[in-house]
Amino acid sequence: MFMNTPSRQERPGGDNLVARLRSGDGSAFEMLVRTQTPALLRVARRFMHSEEDARDALQDAFISAFRSIGAFEESAQISTWLHRIVINACLMRLRTQRRHPEEDIEKYLPKFLEDGHQAEPSAPWCETAETVLQRTELCGLVRRCIEQLPDTYRVVLLLRDIEELPTEDVAQMLGVTPNAVKIRLHRGRQALRALLDPHMRDIA
Amino acid sequence: MADRPYLPCTEIIGFLADYLDGELSPERKLEFERHLAVCPSCVAYLETYRETIRMARATTNGPRIPIDDAPEDLIRAILSVVK
Structure with a gap:
């Protein structure tokens, strides 16, 4: 069952949570998405020009993160790892939708x-x-x-x-x-x- | 040193970031500060450049900017594709 307040062992970045994510535990994914989305959406909003693009970038980021959870190094904070993935997802989207010509600075x-x-x-x-x-x-x-x-x-x-x-x-x-x-x-x-x-x- | 010409404003403003990051050589830093001592316009530029960085940081990432609750529809959309 989903818990609003992660226990000490299951806080984002906790070993138990990472192990559950790696084993494909759906409730662990849900907990991660729920606890991390507010801060990560805020990051995506900074980079993207619209709310829709920010949400799409965040979705891209979570898909990418869950596909590569095996590459997550447990010495790192999962929030820091996700933060970087969100930025990369935003940069990828911005590259594909770059406005032409860009305004001269x-x-x-x-x-x-x-x-x-x-x-x-x-x-x-x-x-x-x-x-x-x-x-x-x-x-x-x-x-x-x-x-x-x-x-x-x-x-x-x-x-x-x-x-x-x-x-x-x-x-x-x-x-x-x-x-x-x-x-x-x-x-x-x-x-x-x-x-x-x-x-x-x-x-x- | 007093007889040497002052650096022009172009040099000060062009290398402002290096000055603020402490990346100038001690000699170059002295030349910068010699110019700043007699050029209020460059002092104003330096201070407003520094304030620009602080304002950008404070208004987009400051501790006083609240984090909204995550929209439930977005969470459900993400979960529907990753679960």
Whole structure:
């Protein structure tokens, strides 16, 4: 019978649960899906552009996970393992539905004069991450600005700054060089900064 | 060192991520900080760049963002294909 609160032995990542999953125990699958779906759906929503795509990616991920449960190393946390599988499922879906042509990021990058100075001086912001968190509309604004980034840069920003994966891991996941990851991350952050700038400036 | 030309803003902004990650050589870091000491525009860019990262992290992954209950229809759909 399904239990809402896993016992200590059957918590996600517990040896007993993994053994039951490997033996094809249906109630173990159900427990894993029920306990892990909320957090994993949240991850998929970050990457995908629609709720439907996020749900489809999560479904892909669980299918992939259950097919490869034999490869799960018991020293790892099953939640961490699933998290990575969800990200890979999202990346796979994003690759197949990539928008053509992708928006040019150049327009969001800073411009410089011939002498190397910034063409338009930068100004401080009146908002901080802490003040933004206290205002629902600003939280939504930041998320919409992230969503506006071209996928090439948005995905790297999510993987590096939000998921906090190492550069080398991201490079491997995307099939690019670590240097390409660094460049995309810097440009993605610059573009996001440019999108936020008019809303965050200290205009007092 | 005082007689040497300052790095241009292009160099500061181009290598900002390396500066924040502590990946610049000690000499290069000194040149960066020499520029920042006289360029409020680059200081503002640096601070807002850093705040951009913090805002992105806080609004998408912060401890105060609640995790919704999993939709039952989604759970049933997943279980129907994996069980």
